[in-house]
Amino acid sequence: MRIKRLAKTHLNRLNEIDRTERIRILFTYKEGELEEERVAYKVPPWSDEKVHSLIDLVRPELDKGGVLFGALDGEKLAGVAVLGNRPICGDDGMLQFVLLHVSEGCRRMGVATKLAGKVIKTAKERGAKRLYISATPSDSALGFYFSLGAKLAPKVDKELYELEPEDIHLVLDL
Numbered sequence: 729m730r731i732k733r734l735a736k737t738h739l740n741r742l743n744e745i746d747r748t749e750r751i752r753i754l755f756t757y758k759e760g761e762l763e764e765e766r767v768a769y770k771v772p773p774w775s776d777e778k779v780h781s782l783i784d785l786v787r788p789e790l791d792k793g794g795v796l797f798g799a800l801d802g803e804k805l806a807g808v809a810v811l812g813n814r815p816i817c818g819d820d821g822m823l824q825f826v827l828l829h830v831s832e833g834c835r836r837m838g839v840a841t842k843l844a845g846k847v848i849k850t851a852k853e854r855g856a857k858r859l860y861i862s863a864t865p866s867d868s869a870l871g872f873y874f875s876l877g878a879k880l881a882p883k884v885d886k887e888l889y890e891l892e893p894e895d896i897h898l899v900l901d902l
């Protein structure tokens with residue numbers, strides 16, 4: 729598996745990522761705490777509409793100087809990570825970890841950790857002290873970010889909250 733920086737033209741390859749997943753626990757944020765709910769939910773493959781929606785989310789970040797990293801399994805795109813390039817919550821020392829997805833068959837093999845490592849390294853090179861993460865409220869996503877050292881965000885970015893109000897908002901000190 730090769731991890732490398734990609735051009736924004738690679739966004740049209742997001743549909744190569746197998747987004748399917750079985751979610752057994754979802755979290756909600758209430759009164760400063762995470763509440764756990766047992767579920768049996770199967771995340772379907774991305775539709776063309778969802779891929780276009782992700783591209784619409786990510787392209788403006790890349791246009792503003794953000795960075796797209798890809799995990800390539802041979803020539804197939806098996807994972808992506810995106811670092812934004814604008815301050816979050818009015819904090820010049822905090823950039824957004826915009827996106828992280830790894831194909832189902834490549835999970836639990838260190839791919840997400842390597843992609844996150846590239847995002848963290850680049851953020852530090854840009855002078856960031858923290859990363860802001862708007863995470864899917866699943867046990868796998870939150871477990872991953874917590875394993876990196878992320879904590880619940882003390883202040884939620886209003887714009888990102890309005891975009892995905894069910895996400896769990898985190899901050900990772902670098």
